[in-house]
Amino acid sequence: MRTVCIVGVGMSKWGEVWRMSLRDLHTQAALNAVKAAGVDHLDSMYVGCMSSGLFVGQEHLASVLTDYMGMRGLAATRVESACASGGLAVRSAFIEIASGMSDIVMASGVEKMTDVDGDEATYALATAADQEYEVFHGATFPGLYAMMAVAHMEKYGTTRDMLSTVAVKNHNNGSMNPDAQYPFKISMEQVANSVMIADPLHILDCSPITDGAAAVILASEDVAKKLGKPYIKILGTGTGTDTIQLAQREDMTTIKAATIAAGKALDMAGKKIDDIQFAEVHDCFTIAEIMVVESIGKYVPGKAGEAFLAGESALDGAFPINSSGGLKSKGHPVGATGVAQMVEVYKQLTGQAEKGRQIPGAPKLAMTQNMGGSGGSSVVHVLEVA
């Protein structure tokens, strides 16, 4: 298999972007990435999108999006695994270049979530859980993660402050990210006193509803060298699944799909978890960031919360997490999130992170972890600066 690199990245505007449609958002991110990479064509593209059918009544994205990019005829595939759709798009593009079939492939992600009302958005998001055994009976995503949080607190003594510190740290990072939906700082008190959504999760434990797109251009290393710009290498990719139903899990306090995906990605990269210097992980809720870093093997189960309170996950900590602001502050257009994680890692590894967000010490090796639903699927990548 050939070495595959990321040679350019692009974002659309993120937030409640009422004056732009799904196709507009995607086109903005895609053309920004093409311009940044300096490529004169694409061989194909993969777009991650969870539910354009329910959110905007549009399936068949391959056809719509290539047309609006001005690239009619281009080979294009939409991939979906709920909130892990973006990570899968990157993985699929990686495989196509690794195979030798293509040299330059775009991986993008998009979700347009604010064209429906709150009830409809809650229903659409809930289709990432088990419709027959969870959603039909009233489960929503805050409810599912609240149950995981209660189980984690009961088993390991995880505290309110441990949850709150995730939100405070991510908003601090996001306050320096010009692409963030909510680029402002919050305090521990504000999180704890914010409105309760599903006990023990307050609204400031939850990532928001977001319109947005992100895109990265992948290329063979031959092409990457010719382009003459900074690039990073994808050393490893891994994906795994688990039962979609919480009730069927072996353990509600761990994300087995993330364990599988991280194990595969690290094996492929020939690295160990402690080689990784920083990570973008899937903090759809504050408890998720804690469970994920334990599930990928960075912390012993039940120990991540203490480490977070001690500042290890901060920008200047031993293992910075979500320097972008994460889903919590940057926003969470579900199909785009996994691709936006790559955008942040590209910026950090090539020293292009804005303002005070650059991780000190010029780190060389990073991980992204993207997750579907309540952990029914996960996609992990290991990336190194060239």
Place this chain on the structure above:
Amino acid sequence: MRTVCIVGVGMSKWGEVWRMSLRDLHTQAALNAVKAAGVDHLDSMYVGCMSSGLFVGQEHLASVLTDYMGMRGLAATRVESACASGGLAVRSAFIEIASGMSDIVMASGVEKMTDVDGDEATYALATAADQEYEVFHGATFPGLYAMMAVAHMEKYGTTRDMLSTVAVKNHNNGSMNPDAQYPFKISMEQVANSVMIADPLHILDCSPITDGAAAVILASEDVAKKLGKPYIKILGTGTGTDTIQLAQREDMTTIKAATIAAGKALDMAGKKIDDIQFAEVHDCFTIAEIMVVESIGKYVPGKAGEAFLAGESALDGAFPINSSGGLKSKGHPVGATGVAQMVEVYKQLTGQAEKGRQIPGAPKLAMTQNMGGSGGSSVVHVLEVA
């Protein structure tokens, strides 16, 4: 890139299958394929599905389907390009094996369409057209294909009998297919006198609404040889897009995405269209079969209808088309259709087609053509018996 083979195939029950859910249908087809291939594991899977979100309120299929197959943890990706989703699943599985990343990958497709009422199904299917510029204004799929039929009739003198002969021939073939939803013969008179749906298309010009799934097991040639069963090789794969809007097309009487896809697949296979001995093509409406075989270069534009009337596309004709019964008689569970085309080609090339449906002369080389919506995307494969 490594040679990739199809080593086993499986189907679920097709039709109005009210006692089975989407996950049940998919599991049935998947396990049938695994059993037929005789493999003891899968390295990953790709499932094509157009709109499980709108039809059954369930996205995140990777997680649900691997679990119900008894394969929790398996790497899994859903791909979507409307009615071409199944073809893309096969293409994605092909690329993963060709790259050397995996040895045994399942490509499957599924759609559960009868859990919603007719209006909801019409809306869900219409999301394969342009929501903003076509669907919002009232366009439905029979309406879009009717416009293409009128344009083709006007430009080339295509007749009612030419359309009818597609339906009659496909129902004749399907009457010998135990997996077909409508396994009975119809007459030219019945087509012409059936109820009008969108002038000039009568109901017997249209493929039906279907619940169903199909699966094929792809493997490297090393694995295929070890399994010791009949297998076929995928010599070429191609995919292409076009603008989703009919009004924006260069020509409404041709399917440019199919032209692009067929050209790429034939180039990769090192074959010419006239080398192909039979084909499964996307006859969602009778006019589609005519337009497709012209678009892939088998017939000069405007000449396919005459050839069909002369019997060339019949089982014993010079170029048999849709020996399975096609979408018209076999059924059209949209995400499954592209995979079911592979099932038929596998059976024909390995001499396992049921009853009197086997194409005479033991053909060695075949093509499948799968199409999204009104032709906004297309996936073509060239296959040869090993």
